[in-house]
Amino acid sequence: MAKATKVILKPGKEQSLLRFHPWIFSGAIQKIDGSPQEGDIVEVTGSNNDFLAVGHYQVGSIAVRVLSFVPCTRDQKFYNEKINLAYRLRVAIGLAESGHTNAYRLIHGEGDNLPGLIVDFYNGTAVVQMHSVGMFCDRKMIETALKEVYGSSLKAIYNKSEGTLPYKAGLEPENSYVYGRPESKEAMENGLLFHADWEKGQKTGFFVDQRDNRSLLERFSKNRSVLNMFCYTGGFSFYAMRGGAAQVHSVDSSERAIELTKTNVELNFPADPRHQAFAMDAFKYLEKAGSNYDLIILDPPAFAKHQNVLNNAIKGYRRLNAKAFEVIRPGGILFTFSCSQVVTKEMFRTMVFSAAAKAGRQVSILHQMSQPADHPVNIYHPEGEYLKGLVLHVV
Numbered sequence: 468m469a470k471a472t473k474v475i476l477k478p479g480k481e482q483s484l485l486r487f488h489p490w491i492f493s494g495a496i497q498k499i500d501g502s503p504q505e506g507d508i509v510e511v512t513g514s515n516n517d518f519l520a521v522g523h524y525q526v527g528s529i530a531v532r533v534l535s536f537v538p539c540t541r542d543q544k545f546y547n548e549k550i551n552l553a554y555r556l557r558v559a560i561g562l563a564e565s566g567h568t569n570a571y572r573l574i575h576g577e578g579d580n581l582p583g584l585i586v587d588f589y590n591g592t593a594v595v596q597m598h599s600v601g602m603f604c605d606r607k608m609i610e611t612a613l614k615e616v617y618g619s620s621l622k623a624i625y626n627k628s629e630g631t632l633p634y635k636a637g638l639e640p641e642n643s644y645v646y647g648r649p650e651s652k653e654a655m656e657n658g659l660l661f662h663a664d665w666e667k668g669q670k671t672g673f674f675v676d677q678r679d680n681r682s683l684l685e686r687f688s689k690n691r692s693v694l695n696m697f698c699y700t701g702g703f704s705f706y707a708m709r710g711g712a713a714q715v716h717s718v719d720s721s722e723r724a725i726e727l728t729k730t731n732v733e734l735n736f737p738a739d740p741r742h743q744a745f746a747m748d749a750f751k752y753l754e755k756a757g758s759n760y761d762l763i764i765l766d767p768p769a770f771a772k773h774q775n776v777l778n779n780a781i782k783g784y785r786r787l788n789a790k791a792f793e794v795i796r797p798g799g800i801l802f803t804f805s806c807s808q809v810v811t812k813e814m815f816r817t818m819v820f821s822a823a824a825k826a827g828r829q830v831s832i833l834h835q836m837s838q839p840a841d842h843p844v845n846i847y848h849p850e851g852e853y854l855k856g857l858v859l860h861v862v
C-alpha cells in the first residue's frame with residue numbers, strides 16, 4: 468500500500484504538474500509531510516493542499532517522478548495495466564507478434580508513463596534497466612507484470628541496472644538474470660539477424676532505436692560504396708548489404724564492436740567479400756579515407772551528455788560532419804545523426820549547415836529522421852526526444 472507521505476509544493480510551482488510534466492525538482496518543494504525513504508510512493512499536492520500527482524520519491528535534483536496524475540495505488544495491478552498498454556502499442560505498430568522483427572523497446576520511460584524504467588525485448592529475453600530508485604524497489608512487480616503480459620513467449624528477464632541507478636542510493640544492484648535463461652541471443656530486425664550482447668554490450672545490447680532509419684538506408688544503398696562510421700553492432704552495414712551495396716566498410720574504435728559487426732554480417736551474408744571492418748578512430752579514418760565513398764553514415768555516441776559540455780560537443784559534431792562532406796563523392800548521400808538529448812533538432816541542423824559550408828559543398832535535405840514509435844515521446848516531456856538525423860544529398 469502507498470504510504471501517506473505528502474510532498475507539498477511552493478506556491479506557483481504546481482504549474483508544470485498541471486501541464487502533466489512528470490518530474491518534480493527538489494527546488495519546487497515547500498515541505499515534506501513525513502519522512503519518505505528513497506523509492507517510496509509520495510502524494511504531491513499544491514500549496515493549497517490540492518492533490519496533483521502520485522510518484523516515486525528520490526533524493527537528488529529530480530525529487531519525484533510522477534506515476535499518475537490521478538490518485539492511485541502502486542500495486543501489481545498498476546504495473547500489469549501499464550505494461551500491457553505498452554505491449555498493445557507495440558503490437559499496434561507492427562513490432563510485437565510480428566514475423567520479421569522480434570527486437571524492440573517495450574517500455575520507454577516517460578514516453579510510456581513509467582519514468583525511470585526502460586525495457587527492451589530481444590526474442591524472448593526482456594532486458595530491464597532501472598534509472599530510478601522507485602522503479603528498482605518495484606522490480607518484483609515489474610517482473611511479474613512482464614511474465615503476465617508475455618506468458619510463455621518470455622524466456623528470461625535480465626536486470627541491467629548496475630550502471631544506471633544513482634550510486635549514492637547504495638542499492639548495489641548486480642546485473643543478472645532474475646528469471647529464466649535465454650534460449651538464444653540471436654534476434655531479428657526486419658528479417659535480418661543479429662546477436663544481441665546485453666550482458667557485455669553497451670546499453671541493453673543493440674540500438675533498436677535506429678530500426679526505421681536502417682530501413683531507409685537500405686533503400687539508398689544499391690550499387691553504392693558505403694562507409695558505416697561508428698558501426699557498433701553493424702546494423703547499418705547489413706541493411707546496406709541487403710540493399711545491394713557494392714561494398715560496405717564498417718568502422719568503430721572498439722575492437723569488440725568490430726567483432727560484433729563481423730559476426731552479424733556473417734549471420735546474414737556469410738563469406739560475402741563486399742564487407743570489411745576496421746577498428747580505428749573515426750577522425751583518423753576519415754583523414755585518410757580519400758574519396759572512396761558515396762554513402763556515409765555518421766552515428767557517433769552522444770558527444771554531449773550535459774548542457775555544460777554542449778559547445779564542445781557541437782564543435783566535435785561539426786568537425787566530424789565537415790570531414791565527411793570533404794570526402795564524400797559528388798552525388799553522395801550522407802546519413803548523419805546525433806543522439807545527444809541536449810542537442811536540439813535546430814542546433815543539429817545549424818551545425819550540419821556550417822559543416823557543409825566549411826567544406827564548400829552544395830547540400831540538400833532529403834529526409835529528417837528521429838526515433839521510432841517504440842521510443843514514444845511524451846508530449847508533456849519533450850526532453851524524451853533525443854535522436855535526430857538528416858539524410859543529405861551532397862553535390
Ligand code: SAH
Pocket residue numbers: 673674677696697698699700701702703718719720721724747748749750766767768
Ligand atoms: N551506429 C550504431 C550505434 C553507434 S554507438 C548502431 O546502429 O547500432 C557509438 C559507437 O561509436 C560505439 O560503438 C563506440 O565504440 C564508437 N566510438 C566512440 N568513439 C569513437 C571514435 N572516436 N571513433 C570511432 N568509433 C567510436
